[in-house]
Amino acid sequence: MGAQDEAAGARRPGGRSARVRQAVLTAVLDELVESGYGALTFDRVAARAGVHRATLYRRWPGREQLVAEALLAQAGRDIPLPDTGTLRGDLRALAHAVVTNITSPLGEGLLRTLVSEAVRVPDISVAGRAFWEQRFTLATEIIRRGIRRGEVPSDVDPQLMLELLIAPLFLRLLVTAEPVTTAHADEVLDLLLPLIGSTPAGPQL
Amino acid sequence: MGAQDEAAGARRPGGRSARVRQAVLTAVLDELVESGYGALTFDRVAARAGVHRATLYRRWPGREQLVAEALLAQAGRDIPLPDTGTLRGDLRALAHAVVTNITSPLGEGLLRTLVSEAVRVPDISVAGRAFWEQRFTLATEIIRRGIRRGEVPSDVDPQLMLELLIAPLFLRLLVTAEPVTTAHADEVLDLLLPLIGSTPAGPQL
Numbered sequence: 042m043g044a045q046d047e048a049a050g051a052r053r054p055g056g057r058s059a060r061v062r063q064a065v066l067t068a069v070l071d072e073l074v075e076s077g078y079g080a081l082t083f084d085r086v087a088a089r090a091g092v093h094r095a096t097l098y099r100r101w102p103g104r105e106q107l108v109a110e111a112l113l114a115q116a117g118r119d120i121p122l123p124d125t126g127t128l129r130g131d132l133r134a135l136a137h138a139v140v141t142n143i144t145s146p147l148g149e150g151l152l153r154t155l156v157s158e159a160v161r162v163p164d165i166s167v168a169g170r171a172f173w174e175q176r177f178t179l180a181t182e183i184i185r186r187g188i189r190r191g192e193v194p195s196d197v198d199p200q201l202m203l204e205l206l207i208a209p210l211f212l213r214l215l216v217t218a219e220p221v222t223t224a225h226a227d228e229v230l231d232l233l234l235p236l237i238g239s240t241p242a243g244p245q246l
Numbered sequence: 247m248g249a250q251d252e253a254a255g256a257r258r259p260g261g262r263s264a265r266v267r268q269a270v271l272t273a274v275l276d277e278l279v280e281s282g283y284g285a286l287t288f289d290r291v292a293a294r295a296g297v298h299r300a301t302l303y304r305r306w307p308g309r310e311q312l313v314a315e316a317l318l319a320q321a322g323r324d325i326p327l328p329d330t331g332t333l334r335g336d337l338r339a340l341a342h343a344v345v346t347n348i349t350s351p352l353g354e355g356l357l358r359t360l361v362s363e364a365v366r367v368p369d370i371s372v373a374g375r376a377f378w379e380q381r382f383t384l385a386t387e388i389i390r391r392g393i394r395r396g397e398v399p400s401d402v403d404p405q406l407m408l409e410l411l412i413a414p415l416f417l418r419l420l421v422t423a424e425p426v427t428t429a430h431a432d433e434v435l436d437l438l439l440p441l442i443g444s445t446p447a448g449p450q451l
Contacts, residue, residue: 077366201437
């Protein structure tokens with residue numbers, strides 16, 4: 042398999058080049074989940090993906106860029122934006138999706154990689170910020186829909202409310218090591234809902 | 247310096263043995279903050295603490311136990327329990343102390359070590375759980391005091407309320423990489439305070 046085939050593949054979406062990229066990025070994620078960033082090498086990724094190490098070096102200058110690309114490619118995938126018709130239904134579906142995601146081996150592995158490496162590895166830090174900005178931008182739409190439906194006062198800060206809702210889930214997973222469950226998410230949501238959905242809209246001008 | 251001196255020191259609180267232990271545990275924390283758990287070795291810790299590597303091997307079977315002991319020794323130190331006379335004052339002081347702690351190089355370094363290694367290293371996992379249990383047990387006293395003063399309904403779950411208050415600070419530090427500030431902590435507290443301090447106490451029997 043020569044460089045010519047790869048060049049041809051690169052011009053064909055879904056061709057060999059795209060398949061190689063997908064196999065490599067999947068291998069990176071699997072390595073991160075199994076062994077962590079510290080143990081990740083081009084050799085291990087290449088072996089796992091079934092490609093030559095030289096193929097990796099041609100496309101990615103180092104493991105920082107490789108890991109950052111794998112994280113970003115994964116970012117858009119695993120939490121859909123719910124649209125149930127009510128604020129409570131949407132927030133509940135979102136919180137449950139977060140629980141499912143961060144307690145899955147893949148989700149938890151990627152999250153821990155972001156948390157431990159973002160502070161040391163600039164490319165992973167950039168990937169992490171892009172990832173969370175994208176997530177929050179998507180999710181604040183839930184609050185904005187609530188505002189448009191008249192369920193939420195227009196002075197509510199969507200991002201802050203989402204932080205309050207999902208932060209306790211991450212706290213339990215990452216910090217206190219207590220069980221992360223949909224029952225806990227529901228308890229948090231039911232406490233917070235009056236703050237989001239039925240606070241007076243503040244002084245009217 | 248022979249084993250006899252050390253044995254004598256071990257029997258004298260504040261003696262050579264205690265000083266060596268303190269120097270070693272401080273060196274461990276400094277290494278964790280500077281380079282992370284992945285790079286921590288007995289050689290580096292011994293050099294930093296100014297002791298022989300053999301001294302470390304006599305006392306700690308491996309770096310897992312060494313790091314766990316250093317984390318636990320640090321646990322009780324850096325967040326005092328405020329007692330300002332009001333629920334809001336206490337919670338505000340607590341939240342500000344958490345901000346100061348987790349944004350300091352030492353606090354952030356230890357936290358990231360816990361987060362990244364607790365999942366792989368059983369001794370660090372045990373140390374982490376003991377650490378947080380101790381912290382929450384101390385801090386829930388703030389809510390219990392509020393209940394005794396009649397500021398807080400007796401059916402409020404102290405641990406859940408503290409989780410809601412501090413979780414957004416950890417989310418910003420560890421996950422979204424947004425600024426962790428006392429202004430943000432105050433904003434969260436002011437939102438949550440009506441839930442903690444003025445919720446109806448539920449159906450009375």
